[in-house]
Amino acid sequence: MKKFLFLLIILGCAVYWGMSQGDDLSRQAKASHGGAVSAQPVKPAKEEKGIIAEVKDTVATLISGMSSSPTAQGAVEKQAKPSPASPSTVVKEKTEAGTLQEKWNDVSHFRESLESRVHREKFVPYDKIPDLLKKGIIATEDRRYYDHGAVDIIGVARAFITNSMAGETLEGGSTIAQQTVKNIFLSNDRTMTRKLEELALAVQLERNYSKEEILELYLNTIYFGHGTYGVGEASRVYFGKEPKDLDLSQCAMLAGLPQAPSAYDPISHPQEGAKRMTTVLALMAQEGYITPEEAAKSAMHLWLK
Secondary structure, three states, X not given: OHHHHHHHHHHHHHHHHHHHHHHHHHHHHHHHHOOOOOOOOOOOHHHHHHHHHHHHHHHHHHHHOOOOOOOOOOOOOOOOOOOOOOXXXXXXXXXXXXXXXXXXXXXXOHHHHHHOOEOHHHOOOHHHOOHHHHHHHHHHHOOOHHHOOOOOHHHHHHXXXXXXXXXXXXXXXXXXXXXXXXXXXXXXXOOHHHHHHHHHHHHHHHHHOOHHHHHHHHHHHOEEEOOEEOHHHHHHHHHOOOHXXXXXXXXXXXXXXXXXXXXXXXXXXXXXXXXXXXXXXXXXXXXXXXXXXXXXXXXXXXXXX
């Protein structure tokens, strides 16, 4: 009974803060950014699909001609990488089942609990992460990132409609805050209890950290596939360079990985990785971060350079 009441309290708090905190956070983030990442008006799904199709058609010949072997010279270089026993950016292994008291401590002493779980000394600082990668992540994972709190009800509905009309998964419904706390605190179990914990933790994340700090946490702890956690490892393994040196096509490739890291891994699955990269470029063009011409040019550049 106590556990049931606790979960109801969590759900109530999550919904309240998720919907009420967004406006204040949005104003603060936009003020600090000076409008660097602006909210774009939601465009009809038909128009969005048209841009995506336009960019995909431009590189369709290249993608269809690729084999399952590694890409052409100068593209994605295969590097030996031992599978880590635990993420390099995560200190403590996520427990499958914690006590009610431990879960409450995670919420009530959130900042201390989160910081005890990450290796900040291995983080790539926010200002060293390419702006195009940040925009690619936002366009793909949470396009209303600066306009909502922990939960984005509008985003969930829009993602469902967009994905249904496109016939494929173009974007997710979980916010970046939700994905961040899930990666740091929780298991991958698909249960109502875990989802409620995720919502409660996401609320605390939005209350204790700025939008820039949350994005930095996300990019330094999320799984990018091929045994890599965080943008630093992923950049070095996939491209042999530091994040600050990534070009547009490489930023788009990385931005597309968190949704399905194993399926879109450009080393193990170059064709699927290329298709996903093209989708990310199209979504960035849809949001106005780049032009459709830049998207098409960058899609070809990765495989022809």
